[in-house]
Amino acid sequence: MSAAFDRPLWFDEARSGMHADLGSYTFTRERILDFARRFDPQDFHLDDGAAARGPFGRLSASGWHTAAAFMQRYVAFLDRIRSTAVARGEVLPPAGPSPGFENMEWLKPVCAGDTVTYAITLSDKRELASRPEWGLVTAGVEGWNQERIPVFRFTAKLLIARRAVPRRQ
Numbered sequence: 218m219s220a221a222f223d224r225p226l227w228f229d230e231a232r233s234g235m236h237a238d239l240g241s242y243t244f245t246r247e248r249i250l251d252f253a254r255r256f257d258p259q260d261f262h263l264d265d266g267a268a269a270r271g272p273f274g275r276l277s278a279s280g281w282h283t284a285a286a287f288m289q290r291y292v293a294f295l296d297r298i299r300s301t302a303v304a305r306g307e308v309l310p311p312a313g314p315s316p317g318f319e320n321m322e323w324l325k326p327v328c329a330g331d332t333v334t335y336a337i338t339l340s341d342k343r344e345l346a347s348r349p350e351w352g353l354v355t356a357g358v359e360g361w362n363q364e365r366i367p368v369f370r371f372t373a374k375l376l377i378a379r380r381a382v383p384r385r386q
Contacts, residue, residue: 227310227380228352239294239335242286244278246329252282273326280323290335313376321371333360351376
């Protein structure tokens with residue numbers, strides 16, 4: 218595996234295999250219930266009895282809760298590395314939008330008491346003829362539980378600013 222990235226990246230610096238550990242999130246019973254009440258009120262996310270009879274046999278987090286926990290960890294990671302870079306006096310790349318994601322998979326139920334650790338690994342990049350000041354980076358996102366069993370993954374797409382915009386021919 219290539220080096221970890223621990224600072225904001227410009228497109229020109231991004232390399233396949235660069236990796237970042239984003240941290241962990243513990244799915245407590247209270248967090249599962251709170252998320253489910255607000256965003257995904259299905260019985261097996263809200264009621265122990267119904268969950269015992271449901272598809273996973275016990276109270277489980279919404280898949281969208283698993284995804285939201287990733288985003289929370291990712292934003293915290295970005296805030297941390299951007300703050301550190303600013304403290305060092307570095308020029309930061311502008312934050313770009315995400316053109317979406319592909320292949321989101323919930324591989325195993327996440328239940329009360331599980332702790333999911335998230336990571337992102339850059340896998341590809343390509344220049345954009347229509348937007349030469351940006352590049353498109355593809356990254357694999359993974360989450361695994363405390364037993365190191367994969368529970369969540371998807372392919373992220375990110376627009377990342379170029380440090381030097383190539384001149385048009």
